[in-house]
Amino acid sequence: MKIHKLSHCCLVIDLKVRNEASVRADLGHSRRILLDPGFYSMEKHSKVNKIDIVLITHEHADHFHIESLKELLKHHPDVQVVCNDSVGEILAKEGIKHHVMEHGNVIDMKGVHIEAYGKNHAILHSSLPMMSNVGFLIEEKVSPMLSRKFFFPGDALTDPLKEIDILALPIAGPWMKISEAIDYALQLKPKKSFPVHDAGSPSVAFTHGFVERMLGPQGIEFIKLEDGGEILFTSN
Numbered sequence: 001m002k003i004h005k006l007s008h009c010c011l012v013i014d015l016k017v018r019n020e021a022s023v024r025a026d027l028g029h030s031r032r033i034l035l036d037p038g039f040y041s042m043e044k045h046s047k048v049n050k051i052d053i054v055l056i057t058h059e060h061a062d063h064f065h066i067e068s069l070k071e072l073l074k075h076h077p078d079v080q081v082v083c084n085d086s087v088g089e090i091l092a093k094e095g096i097k098h099h100v101m102e103h104g105n106v107i108d109m110k111g112v113h114i115e116a117y118g119k120n121h122a123i124l125h126s127s128l129p130m131m132s133n134v135g136f137l138i139e140e141k142v143s144p145m146l147s148r149k150f151f152f153p154g155d156a157l158t159d160p161l162k163e164i165d166i167l168a169l170p171i172a173g174p175w176m177k178i179s180e181a182i183d184y185a186l187q188l189k190p191k192k193s194f195p196v197h198d199a200g201s202p203s204v205a206f207t208h209g210f211v212e213r214m215l216g217p218q219g220i221e222f223i224k225l226e227d228g229g230e231i232l233f234t235s236n
Contacts (some may be wrong), residue, residue: 001140001166005225008199009063010034010041011168012048013150015140017111031112033138035152036063037072040199046198051076052110056083057154059090062199066090074149080109084116084134101134113139117151118158122175128190139163148233154232155197157184164190164232169222170197171207178207182214185222191232194225 004012015034031052037045039061046068054072055066064087073079073096081091081098087102101107101116108114114136121133135153137160142148151160152168155175167190171181185193193215198204208224215222223231 001050001150002230003150003166003194003225003233004230005194005196005227006041006044006048007227008038008040009036009057009152009154009168009170009196010038010045011036011152011196012045013138015055015112015138017141029111031110034072036154037065037069038062041064042068046071048072051079052077053112053114054081055114055136055152056081056087057135057152058084058131059086060121060131060155063154064090066094068136070094070096070202077235082107082109082114082136084132086132101136103134108126113141115139115160118153118156118162120218121155122157135160137164148167151190152187152196157181159187165192167191167193168196169211172198172201172204178210180192182211185215185220186218189218192221192223194223194231199227 001016015031017029019032032050033053034051035055036057042065082101083098085100086099091098103117103119105116118132118135121131133154133156134157138150140148148165150166151164167188169185195208212222
């Protein structure tokens with residue numbers, strides 16, 4: 001699995017998928033997933049090639065930019081769009097084909113195993129209406145007997161109640177404190193984690209370093225991934 005962070009929460013995930021024939025032959029086929037293409041990454045995600053699946057956690061503009069998605073679909077007509085219910089309503093009005101996933105749903109799409117967890121966006125303020133949000137778990141089959149699980153919670157601190165190998169950890173935003181991010185990672189206990197939801201933060205370097213110092217002694221490797229950076233996961 002290779003993860004390229006375009007900006008903020010927009011990720012490009014390259015992974016191997018296996019079917020029965022490829023497992024017997026010990027071969028893998030690659031798939032590319034674009035996750036949460038929002039306004040911070042418009043120019044970058046519009047230039048991504050060979051996209052198979054787009055995942056969208058919720059409708060906030062820093063996660064979902066409709067015009068750039070339309071442009072992307074013009075160049076990638078075979079892309080499958082997977083989203084939560086509120087984004088699905090917007091896409092339906094635009095006539096864009098999509099698949100809605102809700103908490104507990106499981107799907108195998110183009111050989112990629114995807115699970116959905118969570119229902120609500122984290123509370124911004126009690127006076128505001130509740131919004132929906134769904135997190136996505138992606139499982140990569142490393143071998144016939146071994147898999148690697150990656151989880152992206154969107155704008156929530158959802159526990160999928162499963163062992164997680166790689167966690168995209170939100171670390172900043174109007175709906176959270178850094179202590180909550182750290183406690184969330186300690187709760188899920190992933191083997192590795194990296195920061196998301198950090199665009200525009202005035203103290204990114206300090207925050208990344210602080211989270212690394214807090215999680216490292218607890219056995220969680222925190223990779224200080226910046227915009228434009230890549231991580232290659234070759235083992236669990």
